[in-house]
Amino acid sequence: xxxxxxxxxxxxxxxxxxxxxxxxxxxxxxxxxxxxxxxxxxxxxxxxxxxxxxxxxxxxxxxxxxxxxxxxxxxxxxxxxxxxxxxxxxxxxxxxxxxxxxxxxxxxxxxxxxxxxxxxxxxxxxxxxxxxxxxxxxxxxxxxxxxxxxxxxxxxxxxxxxxxxxxxxxxxxxxxxxxxxxxxxxxxxxxxxxxxxxxxxxxxxxxxxxxxxxxxxxxxxxxxxx
Amino acid sequence: xxxxxxxxxxxxxxxxxxxxxxxxxxxxxxxxxxxxxxxxxxxxxxxxxxxxxxxxxxxxxxxxxxxxxxxxxxxxxxxxxxxxxxxxxxxxxxxxxxxxxxxxxxxxxxxxxxxxxxxxxxxxxxxxxxxxxxxxxxxxxxxxxxxxxxxxxxxxxxxxxxxxxxxxxxxxxxxxxxxxxxxxxxxxxxxxxxxxxxxxxxxxxxxxxxxxxxxxxxxxxxxxxx
DNA sequence: AGTAATCTGTTCAAAATATCACAGATTAAA
DNA sequence: TTTAATCTGTGATATTTTGAACAGATTACT
Numbered sequence: 001x002x003x004x005x006x007x008x009x010x011x012x013x014x015x016x017x018x019x020x021x022x023x024x025x026x027x028x029x030x031x032x033x034x035x036x037x038x039x040x041x042x043x044x045x046x047x048x049x050x051x052x053x054x055x056x057x058x059x060x061x062x063x064x065x066x067x068x069x070x071x072x073x074x075x076x077x078x079x080x081x082x083x084x085x086x087x088x089x090x091x092x093x094x095x096x097x098x099x100x101x102x103x104x105x106x107x108x109x110x111x112x113x114x115x116x117x118x119x120x121x122x123x124x125x126x127x128x129x130x131x132x133x134x135x136x137x138x139x140x141x142x143x144x145x146x147x148x149x150x151x152x153x154x155x156x157x158x159x160x161x162x163x164x165x166x167x168x169x170x171x172x173x174x175x176x177x178x179x180x181x182x183x184x185x186x187x188x189x190x191x192x193x194x195x196x197x198x199x200x201x202x203x204x205x206x207x208x209x210x211x212x213x214x215x216x217x218x219x220x221x222x223x224x225x226x
Numbered sequence: 227x228x229x230x231x232x233x234x235x236x237x238x239x240x241x242x243x244x245x246x247x248x249x250x251x252x253x254x255x256x257x258x259x260x261x262x263x264x265x266x267x268x269x270x271x272x273x274x275x276x277x278x279x280x281x282x283x284x285x286x287x288x289x290x291x292x293x294x295x296x297x298x299x300x301x302x303x304x305x306x307x308x309x310x311x312x313x314x315x316x317x318x319x320x321x322x323x324x325x326x327x328x329x330x331x332x333x334x335x336x337x338x339x340x341x342x343x344x345x346x347x348x349x350x351x352x353x354x355x356x357x358x359x360x361x362x363x364x365x366x367x368x369x370x371x372x373x374x375x376x377x378x379x380x381x382x383x384x385x386x387x388x389x390x391x392x393x394x395x396x397x398x399x400x401x402x403x404x405x406x407x408x409x410x411x412x413x414x415x416x417x418x419x420x421x422x423x424x425x426x427x428x429x430x431x432x433x434x435x436x437x438x439x440x441x442x443x444x445x446x447x448x449x450x451x452x
Numbered sequence: 453a454g455t456a457a458t459c460t461g462t463t464c465a466a467a468a469t470a471t472c473a474c475a476g477a478t479t480a481a482a
Numbered sequence: 483t484t485t486a487a488t489c490t491g492t493g494a495t496a497t498t499t500t501g502a503a504c505a506g507a508t509t510a511c512t
Contacts, residue, residue: 019429065460066508083436101327176435192434203245208418209402210309211234291490292478
């Protein structure tokens with residue numbers, strides 16, 4: 001046991017679920033729930049309890065046999081593991097409709113990703129304020145990133161300029177890119193990219209609709225003999 | 227072989243990739259490329275060629291041994307498989323920042339998802355035009371869905387009203403839900419839901435940034451001896 | 453105290469997924 | 483024609499991911 005917290009070499013599938021756990025746990029914490037069992041938490045997320053415990057097991061155990069999890073402990077641990085225990089400075093590059101919508105979304109800051117700058121090359125947009133923050137000229141990108149120690153850059157520019165923006169962000173020390181442009185990005189090995197493809201989601205949904213059935217029948221009998 | 231096109235019972239992982247193939251192929255088609263080998267296409271998407279062929283194999287083969295794929299044939303076939311060979315009528319419920327951004331995004335219509343209605347309960351928003359379409363009162367939801375034969379509903383309302391909207395959409399005959407609200411939805415078995423969680427993407431990215439390395443080293447030597 | 457119920461950590465098996473390997477087809481060039 | 487180089491379709495294999503099972507711990511209750 002001994003709580004190694006060697007966060008890395010955790011399976012990709014588990015990484016994808018950690019945020020779901022944290023999101024749900026913060027919700028529970030918000031309504032005053034103090035304890036939660038693996039079964040309760042898993043069921044509310046539509047996954048198996050054994051899988052949840054398996055995921056947590058990579059980090060050395062958050063409770064001990066016989067006792068349910070304490071919500072507060074889990075929230076703290078997960079925030080630390082995910083890396084949002086301290087705010088992660090973020091910038092948005094591209095203040096079109098999507099960029100503005102993201103900048104307006106209060107959830108980002110609440111989840112630990114404060115927006116430290118919004119940039120656009122279009123002079124007509126510059127100066128427009130979004131949630132108390134003016135849209136800046138793209139020239140200021142490097143300065144702001146360096147000064148604020150920006151970790152994550154959100155790319156909401158057209159596909160044609162996405163790679164260029166990515167290069168500039170990386171050069172300015174940003175190590176995480178959230179790419180909404182419909183194009184692949186080449187980045188150095190130490191940089192992580194996450195490609196958020198809207199149309200992909202719609203098409204995957206369309207496929208399932210066309211097939212007439214949701215992949216997993218929801219009407220399963222809950223006989224979790226765990 | 228015989229091109230069964232029993233689109234269903236295709237692995238989930240493959241379904242997630244079909245849109246990527248189609249997107250890239252349409253891009254190639256747009257710049258005049260007529261032929262493409264599994265290796266070329268796979269490399270541009272950062273996956274293995276054998277995996278791509280395996281994916282295509284579920285649908286019975288789009289070429290024959292010795293000949294590369296024809297882009298036009300692939301595009302047509304994938305569009306049919308995914309279900310976007312004919313437009314998929316779509317509505318957006320919730321005309322906040324995100325809903326408006328989605329309505330403004332031209333890619334949706336281009337990819338086969340024409341917006342047939344935008345709805346919001348807030349009277350102040352009603353009447354505002356987005357890309358030639360007025361935001362409607364939520365009361366009209368069922369009427370429009372029925373009249374237009376809407377297949378997909380995009381939910382961009384607050385979490386508290388998401389389930390209610392989902393129920394109404396389902397009752398009006400919508401069988402695919404794209405849920406942007408941070409809450410689970412209960413739906414009948416014949417309805418497919420896709421949960422698009424923005425904060426989840428950010429947190430997964432944060433985890434990798436914190437781990438200092440992108441999960442997969444990009445500097446691998448391409449020795450695809452395939 | 454004793455019993456039943458609940459719970460986690462952990463191991464092991466099953467299922468899903470990704471990768472390898474190659475036969476046979478096709479083309480291009482010698 | 484023959485050889486070499488590509489290429490897909492496909493089956494076998496390795497890896498990842500999920501799910502089931504259970505030992506030992508803890509609590510609640512009789």
